[in-house]
Amino acid sequence: MRFIHLKNFPWRPAILSCALVCLAIAPARAVAQADKAPAATDPAAAGKDKSAPKISDDKAGLPPLPAEAHAAQTIQLDGKPLHYTVTVGALPTRDGDGKVAGEVVVTAFTVEGANRPVTFAFNGGPGAASVYLNFGAIGPKRVDAGNEGASPSDPANLVDNPGTWLDFTDLVFIDPIGTGFSRSTVDEATTKKLFYSTAPDIEYLSRIVYDWLVKNDRLSSRKYLVGESYGGFRGPRITHYLQSQLGVAMNGVVLVSPYLNPTIENDGDLSPLPWMMTLPSITAAHFEREKKLTPEAMADVIAYTQGEYATTLLKGRADEAATQKMIAHVTELTGLDPAFVKFSGGRIETGAYLREVHREEGKLGSVYDSNVTSYDPFPFAPEQRANDPILASIVAPLTTAMVDFVTRTVGWKVDARYNALSYDVGRHWDRDSAELRQGSVPDLREAVAADPKLRVLIVHGWNDLSCPFMGSVLTVNQMPLMGDPSRVSVREFPGGHMFYTRPDSRLALRKDVMDMYSKH
Structure with missing residues (x-):
């Protein structure tokens, strides 16, 4: 899961469309620039600089985030050991004047080897951390959660994930500001302006992707994005922004249960x-x-x-x-x-x-x-x-597993709360902007048109009613044919929004993604 369906917020009286992990889903109806160094803001120093953004009182006393931490790990995949390194750290993001305004926590899994692809992963909401894709779908470890009969008090044990993508691509999981351990270091009004609206969200997250590539000397790698739910809304827009504004081209995009057309279900009294x-x-x-x-x-x-x-x-x-x-x-x-x-x-x-x-x-x-x-x-x-049955059961085990993994296994000794799903982000998100209502299909079309080698795989669970697969079927059927028709394709699997919680669907997704990556 990972994401919050914008329509599942209590402030919206309808339910339908997509995004994941509803922040505040009570009723189902109610449904920039960054530096290379992962440094934290010094609140005291910022307070002395009158040109720096004002740090709110509740953030002034926060301890700094730890320095980057690393751990060597191994899983068994297809009967063979796969050795890898996990790195947890923060990248700063800045306001228009170059002042640090937030810290974006990134969890990267890398394997030794030349010319390996790298995949950047986002969840949705907005307000969901990337743990849903990480421990639910594509990371080297997984937690059993989100299926019928699951309980929030089930053991949050991490086990090897046979559906991981790590053997064919490095994985970089990005938690937007307000999710996971990522945080704003400025006051509430500035936070909303810089982070909790569609266009700024796309711009600063694109820059985080760019800065991670530069910091880790990976600009020459093949590059991919995967976004789930509202992360699927982000996917085409980040791809197009990177391609057209930052000069970094993606080779492929995987959209998992994406929220592509925010207004597609409007006018139900007249429209079918x-x-x-x-x-x-x-x-x-x-x-x-x-x-x-x-x-x-x-x-x-x-x-x-x-x-x-x-x-x-x-x-x-x-x-x-x-x-x-x-x-x-x-x-x-x-x-x-x-x-x-x-x-x-x-x-x-x-x-x-x-x-x-x-x-x-x-x-x-x-x-x-x-x-x-x-x-x-x-x-x-x-x-x-x-609360929604899946949300009610999945947040606790994923939170427990992630906090234990980061602090104990990796040794990133952070003193902060972890937000697998942030209600605060949902409350403050600018849901009325024209940028949001426009959706991400125009960017999808432009990115595909500009790059004849770009491939897009859109995947859904049959049973999902938050981001129904039919929306993507209709969307792709209306796109112009730009060369090879298989460059933009839709696939469905048994299950729902997080169909990957089912072992067979997770393995089928892995197979389809491997096939897409092999075409580059």
């Missing part, structure tokens, strides 16, 4: 798009429960959604016979109560569905995978009041 987005994922979850989920079955669902379902919704009351036929077919596809589908008009709203699908068991489905459930502590409330 919101309902086209959700129907296939709701159907996939039902097919999975019935042991009928296959790519072939889903191909038929996608064809129906793009064809007869869309046209029937557009006709509305002008064709009552088609509407009744559609309602009957949606009932069959989803396995939901016929009365529920009838009174929904065949338009299955996500929040209502997540309460309805497991209501007989007294449980809620997760927006990230509706087949992952928890008991509903407020079953008679008019709207969902409980």
Whole structure:
């Protein structure tokens, strides 16, 4: 997980679209420049410099972040030892006047060898640290979490990850300001201006990528980005910014359950798009429960959604016979109560569905995978009041595992709180900016058009309702064909937003990514 779906914030009364790890997901409805040296700001010195950004009172007494720490480790991968070094440290980011305004903590896994690729990883939210991709998907170690039956009190044991990408690329996990141990060193108003809005977020994180490459003499390496959820929103924009503004070109981009089009589900009273987005994922979850989920079955669902379902919704009351036929077919596809589908008009709203699908068991489905459930502590409330089932179970084990790994295993003895998911970032994020509403598809198109060798792999879980796979299918189908059609492709796997928590899906993702990397 890693990310917070912007629509899952309590301040937004709708739910649908994408990004991950909801910051404040209570109800499912409620859904710059940096130096090369990883130095920390000296609050006392900054206080004496009248030109420096003001450091807020609550930050003035913070102990400095430790110097960079390293540890040699080994895992067994495909029956062979893989030796690597993990490095944890901070890179500073600066304001427009060159003053240090924040410290971005980076966790890098590197293997000895010439000309190895390097992959930069971001999670989403905004407000989520990169631990979800690190310990859930692609790092050399993993924690079992995020699946049906998981508990926040389960042991947070790290084990070797057979789905890691480390044997074919070095991995650099970046925690944006306010997440993980990364932090702002300026006052709240300046923090919001410099870090908690779309354009500044893209600019300073791009510079962190650039500075890590320069600091580690890796500008000549093949370079890749992977972003999940809102990190998938960041991916195309960081790629394009690096390419066009900082002069660093990516070879490939992997977008995991990306939040590409923030406004795609608007106007549900008139547009069929919101309902086209959700129907296939709701159907996939039902097919999975019935042991009928296959790519072939889903191909038929996608064809129906793009064809007869869309046209029937557009006709509305002008064709009552088609509407009744559609309602009957949606009932069959989803396995939901016929009365529920009838009174929904065949338009299955996500929040209502997540309460309805497991209501007989007294449980809620997760927006990230509706087949992952928890008991509903407020079953008679008019709207969902409980936290999302996956978020409720995954933050504790990932936080425990990461803090123990960084402080004990690597020896980076930091005295600070770790934010796997920051509610503070979510509260302060500028969610009304035109830059956010624009989405990242224009940057995706421009980056692909500018570089005929750039490859983009978009991956989703079938069951995800926070960032439904259908959104990426529709997006890519509308892109112009720029050379080889396989340069931008969409793949789906069993599971949800964090489909990689399932071992088979994690291994299938590894195989597809290895194939993409091999083409360079």
